[in-house]
Amino acid sequence: xxxxxxxxxxxxxxxxxxxxxxxxxxxxxxxxxxxxxxxxxxxxxxxxxxxxxxxxxxxxxxxxxxxxxxxxxxxxxxxxxxxxxxxxxxxxxxxxxxxxxxxxxxxxxxxxxxxxxxxxxxxxxxxxxxxxxxxxxxxxxxxxxxxxxxxxxxxxxxxxxxxxxxxxxxxxxxxxxxxxxxxxxxxxxxxxxxxxxxxxxxxxxxxxxxxxxxxxxxxxxxxxxxxxxxxxxxxxxxxxxxxxxxxxxxxxxxxxxxxxxxxxxxxxxxxxxxxxxxxxxxxxxxxxxxxxxxxxxxxxxxxxxxxxxxxxxxxxxxxxxxxxxx
Amino acid sequence: xxxxxxxxxxxxxxxxxxxxxxxxxxxxxxxxxxxxxxxxxxxxxxxxxxxxxxxxxxxxxxxxxxxxxxxxxxxxxxxxxxxxxxxxxxxxxxxxxxxxxxxxxxxxxxxxxxxxxxxxxxxxxxxxxxxxxxxxxxxxxxxxxxxxxxxxxxxxxxxxxxxxxxxxxxxxxxxxxxxxxxxxxxxxxxxxxxxxxxxxxxxxxxxxxxxxxxxxxxxxxxxxxxxxxxxxxxxxxxxxxxxxxxxxxxxxxx
Numbered sequence: 001x002x003x004x005x006x007x008x009x010x011x012x013x014x015x016x017x018x019x020x021x022x023x024x025x026x027x028x029x030x031x032x033x034x035x036x037x038x039x040x041x042x043x044x045x046x047x048x049x050x051x052x053x054x055x056x057x058x059x060x061x062x063x064x065x066x067x068x069x070x071x072x073x074x075x076x077x078x079x080x081x082x083x084x085x086x087x088x089x090x091x092x093x094x095x096x097x098x099x100x101x102x103x104x105x106x107x108x109x110x111x112x113x114x115x116x117x118x119x120x121x122x123x124x125x126x127x128x129x130x131x132x133x134x135x136x137x138x139x140x141x142x143x144x145x146x147x148x149x150x151x152x153x154x155x156x157x158x159x160x161x162x163x164x165x166x167x168x169x170x171x172x173x174x175x176x177x178x179x180x181x182x183x184x185x186x187x188x189x190x191x192x193x194x195x196x197x198x199x200x201x202x203x204x205x206x207x208x209x210x211x212x213x214x215x216x217x218x219x220x221x222x223x224x225x226x227x228x229x230x231x232x233x234x235x236x237x238x239x240x241x242x243x244x245x246x247x248x249x250x251x252x253x254x255x256x257x258x259x260x261x262x263x264x265x266x267x268x269x270x271x272x273x274x275x276x277x278x279x280x281x282x283x284x285x286x287x288x289x290x291x292x293x294x295x296x297x298x299x300x301x302x303x304x305x306x307x308x309x310x311x312x313x314x315x316x317x318x319x320x321x322x323x324x325x326x
Numbered sequence: 327x328x329x330x331x332x333x334x335x336x337x338x339x340x341x342x343x344x345x346x347x348x349x350x351x352x353x354x355x356x357x358x359x360x361x362x363x364x365x366x367x368x369x370x371x372x373x374x375x376x377x378x379x380x381x382x383x384x385x386x387x388x389x390x391x392x393x394x395x396x397x398x399x400x401x402x403x404x405x406x407x408x409x410x411x412x413x414x415x416x417x418x419x420x421x422x423x424x425x426x427x428x429x430x431x432x433x434x435x436x437x438x439x440x441x442x443x444x445x446x447x448x449x450x451x452x453x454x455x456x457x458x459x460x461x462x463x464x465x466x467x468x469x470x471x472x473x474x475x476x477x478x479x480x481x482x483x484x485x486x487x488x489x490x491x492x493x494x495x496x497x498x499x500x501x502x503x504x505x506x507x508x509x510x511x512x513x514x515x516x517x518x519x520x521x522x523x524x525x526x527x528x529x530x531x532x533x534x535x536x537x538x539x540x541x542x543x544x545x546x547x548x549x550x551x552x553x554x555x556x557x558x559x560x561x562x563x564x565x566x567x568x569x570x571x572x573x574x575x576x577x578x579x580x
Contacts, residue, residue, distance in 0.1 A: 085415040207434035214429050218413035223378055225482070226402030226430035271416045274437075 008275040011268070015282035019067065022289040026063035027055050029293055031300060061189045065250055066292040066306070067285035068194035069185070070257050072247035074284025075201060077258025078277055079240040082212045083233060084144045087266075090259035091244040094151030097253035098158025099128025100245065104252070105165045105177050114187050117180075118249045125245035128154060133237065147237075183254030183307030185292050197246045201239060202281055208232070209274030216271070254307045256314040257284050267321045287313070327354035327515040328389050328404045328485035330375060335384035337374045339367045345542025347384055352486070352517040352534075357509065359528035359549070360521045362538030363562050368521040369410060369490055371538065375519065376407045376488050388486070402430035406484035408475050410491050410521075414463050420474055421459040424449055427481030442481075449480040452507060454500075468495035476504060480511075487511060487518045493527060505531040525577040529553050537561050553577075 028034040032054060034042070041047045042055045076091035084093070091097070103124025107117040136142055136150040162181070169177060179186070205212075211232055214222045219229045247254070261284045265276055291309035298304060330352040336345050348371075352358055360368050373379045375386055377393035386393045388404060406427070427449070428442040438446075450456045453473040458466065463474060472495045479487065487508060493501040505527055512518045522528045528535060528549070535552035538544050539561060546552065553575055555566050565580040 082416075085413065087415065210426075210429060210432065210434070214426050216416050216418075217423075217426070220373070220378055220407075220409060221412065223398060224376060224402065224405075224407040224409070225426060226397075226399035228398055266416070270422075271418055272422070 008269055008272065008279075012275065012279055012282065015279055015286065019282050019286040019289070022286040022293070023063050023067060026066070026289050026293045027059045029297055030054065030059060061191055062185055062292065063289055064191035065188035065194060066185050066289045068191050068198050069188070069247045069251040069254065070261075070284035070286070070288025071198050071281040072194060072201075072243045072250075072284075073254060073258040073288070074261040074280035075198075075205065075277060076240040076243040076247065077284075078262035078273070078280040079205070079212075079236050079243075080258070081262060082216050082273060083236045083240065084148050085216060085218065086144065086148060087263065088259075089148070091240065091247070092155065092253060092255075092258065093148065094132050094241070095128045095155035095158055096125045096241055096244045097248050098155045098162065099131070100125035100248040101181055101253055102158055102161050102165070103127075104180055105162060105169075108173060108177055108180070109165060109169055121252075122245055122249040125241070125248055128158065129241040129245070142233075179305045180252040182305035183252045183310070184303075184305045185251050185295070186303055188250050191250075194246055194250045197243065198281070201243055202278060204239070205277050206274070208236075209272070209277060212236070212273040212277075213271075216273070251288075251306065254288065254310055256307070256310045257288055260314040260318045261287060264318055264321050328517065329353055330405070330486050330517055330519070331387040331390075332375065333385045333387065335374065335386060336382040337367055337370050338380065338382035339370050339542070342367070342542055345382075346544045348536075348544060348546075349384075350536070350546060352519055354485070354515045354517055355512050356517055356534055357512045357532045358517075358519045358534045358536060358546075359532030360519070360536045360538060361523075361525065361528055361558075361561060363540055366538040366540050367542070368538055372407070372488050372490050372519070372521055376405060377401060378407070399430050402482070404484060405486040405488065406479035406482040408479050408487070408489035408492050410494060412471065412475060417462045417464055419460050420450070420455060420463055420466070421446060423463050423474055424455075424459075424477045424481050427478045430482065445483065446477075446481050449477040452480060453477045454503070469497060469500060472496055473500065473504070476507070480507070485516055487516055487520075489519070490521045491523060492520060493522070493524060501527065525553070525558065526574075529575050529577070 024039065028039045034051060038047065038051060042051045073091050080089040080091060080093060081087055100121040104117050104121035107120035132151050132154050136147040138146065166177060211227050214225050214227050215232060223229045262276060262280045265279045265283060269275055269279060288310065291313060292306045295304040295306040295309045332348045332350050334347040334349055336347050360371065362368050370379065374381050377386060388396060388401060393401065424446045425438055425442060428438055432438065450459055453476055455473055455477055458470065463471060476492055492504055496504060508518050509531055532549050534546065535549045536544060536546035537552060537557060555568050558577065559565050567578045567580045569576045
């Protein structure tokens with residue numbers, strides 16, 4: 001649309017810059033702060049040894065994990081909202097985080113290491129996905145309402161299991177578990193997997209944008225306009241589930257990013273998925289990177305779970321935008 | 327120009343056994359009206375013809391190609407559907423909504439070009455929606471939304487129109503405007519197939535009529551042979567008075 005295309009494009013550029021800024025801040029702020037020049041020197045390979053270690057071994061992996069996780073969650077949320085044609089859907093609405101949490105807590109209870117906790121969380125997320133999808137098929141057809149209800153009920157089931165496990169857990173393990181449940185990037189030191197999933201996912205969804213715009217108007221209208229509805233819906237479901245599973249595996253169940261980021265962008269940028277999907281990735285990444293920087297600096301040396309920060313930032317911003325919108 | 331053909335088509339209506347098979351061809355330039363009481367299966371027939379629900383038996387063909395082998399995208403380049411019910415879960419402007427009619431013609435990476443926007447503006451003009459183009463569809467009245475749906479189909483430039491009660495919610499003026507528009511489409515070579523509730527609109531604008539009885543019985547033919555009071559009274563289980571205005575029959579419940 002020539003008349004309206006300039007604003008969304010400049011919005012994407014602005015969000016990209018915000019993302020870069022969030023990453024720069026994340027790299028330079030912490031127990032030892034760096035000036036912009038010092039950071040620049042480190043990035044060019046001319047920094048001192050302490051700064052090198054801080055940036056490349058500690059801050060960069062964590063900041064990049066945060067960015068990728070935020071991007072994954074926001075993209076998954078935007079996709080779920082279109083798939084379920086429900087603006088209240090988020091990446092966790094179908095019980096994926098519940099399944100992941102049960103997997104992770106189980107591994108923690110058994111005293112397994114971080115890698116196994118992640119693996120177990122991922123397995124739980126996939127189990128939940130398959131369970132919801134299989135049960136939502138039922139004996140009849142697959143409708144968004146049915147999928148949503150199945151997901152909500154399965155999520156409630158996982159919630160009960162989680163509470164049960166928390167009551168059984170020894171006291172010394174509880175803080176770690178609670179942090180995981182709120183979302184925590186302290187142990188996210190290998191961002192590679194998240195990026196390896198995020199980048200192809202973005203490239204895959206970009207050409208689907210217009211089809212998703214049509215799908216948002218209901219399956220019949222979409223089919224009448226030439227969209228192969230079932231393959232698209234299954235693909236989107238599978239992709240959103242995978243993105244969520246990877247995000248939850250990286251950082252635990254960080255709330256609000258997947259629900260609020262796509263929504264805020266819709267309020268400001270309209271509802272063209274070709275803009276909303278990439279914008280969600282950038283804004284989600286920037287938000288989570290920024291929130292994680294706050295989480296590890298606000299009460300340093302104590303670290304807050306990043307989910308607390310995303311909620312505290314997200315809730316008022318969202319309510320403000322909603323209040324202002326037509 | 328395209329031909330829509332039903333061969334021995336039985337629409338799958340839950341809870342109804344049997345029903346007459348339909349074998350008919352909707353030729354370019356023809357304006358078909360489907361009449362029948364509530365629940366007779368008008369919408370189901372329309373959706374089956376559009377390939378949106380599988381028939382119980384028989385086939386639907388577009389230009390001799392069975393729908394089962396046609397890609398949806400290819401089909402959408404010739405056949406447009408105006409639905410009776412619409413879903414707008416997410417806010418969108420009138421112009422954005424009408425532009426999605428170009429979807430079947432664009433490749434995944436392509437954005438709507440100037441030509442597409444021009445077609446959308448023409449469609450908005452044709453339905454007197456130009457002044458509403460930046461409004462959110464969710465803020466429009468029922469009749470305005472109905473016109474947006476028709477404008478979307480018009481932007482699709484279809485060779486075959488399948489419209490489910492296109493005059494729903496419309497005021498008298500816009501009813502006439504929409505029927506006139508569909509008439510023009512037919513004169514330009516499109517096949518038009520409408521489900522209608524208004525006998526008088528059907529009598530005035532349609533040249534072929536299909537009567538759909540609740541038990542699945544059906545009959546069709548040129549409008550003047552089908553629009554006879556006895557058949558219509560049996561169809562609706564309602565006695566009718568007939569007047570003649572400008573050479574066309576006008577039906578009024580007796």
